[in-house]
Amino acid sequence: MGIPQRFSLVTLGVADVEAATAFYHRIGWREAPSSVPGDVSFFATPGGVLALWETAELAKDAALPTFHANAPHFRAVAIAINFASREEVDDAVGDWVLAGGQISKRAANTAWGGYTAYVADPDGNLWELAHNPGWPLDERGLPQIDGA
Incomplete structure (x- = not known):
């Protein structure tokens, strides 16, 4: 079968979804209607979807520990x-x-x-x-x- 050579979505872990969403609005990006205010924001692009989701929730979803204070930047x-x-x-x-x-x-x-x-x-x-x-x-x- 193989895995298709493409990606559909990139999710960025953020500290505050509303603040991060406001930043992407300020650079001129339009949020998709499927976003859930304060929980997850989606921005459709010609190449895939960008999602903004709280870092701790993203780590939990991936069954990984959340970054700690001395993690590399x-x-x-x-x-x-x-x-x-x-x-x-x-x-x-x-x-x-x-x-x-x-x-x-x-x-x-x-x-x-x-x-x-x-x-x-x-x-x-x-x-x-x-x-x-x-x-x-x-x-x-x-x-x-x-x-x-």
Whole structure:
């Protein structure tokens, strides 16, 4: 059978669902009607659904212990948004900060010919904002890699 090469949903653990939802509203994202205020928020995107759920509830659902105070801040995961130009990356970084997010790494040229910045939401969830000239965006804003 095999497992399909896709993902349907990314769930970010957050300390306060309402506060996290307000941040994503401030960056211009629209919440799906299926959200449950104060419990879980969903944001439909062309590539999948982003969910915001309380960290303790997410850990409980996965049968894992909740992060403890001395857990490392970096979670070894970054979600990326690709843009059509370097200017769009810079604009997005500015909007992110205005909405209450933080810059982890300022936008800069990369060794592979792109341009990226790393930003974090108020809960420390890491996002890469990137322009990759080798991956043109389709009409949905998704990168086209290797002609796919």
